[in-house]
Amino acid sequence: MKRERIEELIAQEVEQIIEGTALELVDVEYVREKNWYLRVFIDKEGGVGLDDCQAVSEKLSAVLDETDPITDNYLLEVSSPGLDRILKKDKDFIRYAGRDVDIHFFKPYQGTKDMVAVLAGKSADGMLTVRVDGNEETIDMKEISQIRLHIDF
CATH class of the missing domain: 3.30.300.70 (RimP-like superfamily, N-terminal)
Structure with a gap:
């Protein structure tokens, strides 16, 4: 199987x-x-x-x-999924809107493979909306390998 x-x-x-x-x-x-x-x-x-x-x-x-x-x-x-849980389901993106997330890309996105951003939401068509340095960005989920809650130490 x-x-x-x-x-x-x-x-x-x-x-x-x-x-x-x-x-x-x-x-x-x-x-x-x-x-x-x-x-x-x-x-x-x-x-x-x-x-x-x-x-x-x-x-x-x-x-x-x-x-x-x-x-x-x-x-x-x-x-438990831990404090830095991976966000996968639509309800995760709703529940954790407004929180900092670590975004990991399959290939460099705007010159980086990793980014910390504020989660704004995810649309039904697979587009992630985040805020980076006060600017709103929309990223295609197909470019993202993983999204986790960000832990600040």
């Missing part, structure tokens, strides 16, 4: 597990590093705790043991 199909299948299972709770599914990753990892990122208003992650992990493990959709050996990790 292809990696993308596994991620879709796991996302559907997790959505069923968290239905009716305050939890939301942020992302699912099935990646090979040294080993295969199945990573599930969950969140809720006020942040998730260890108990939330453990409960989802136990329920998902039981489902995966029963259905066995993944033939490879893998490690399951359930966690």
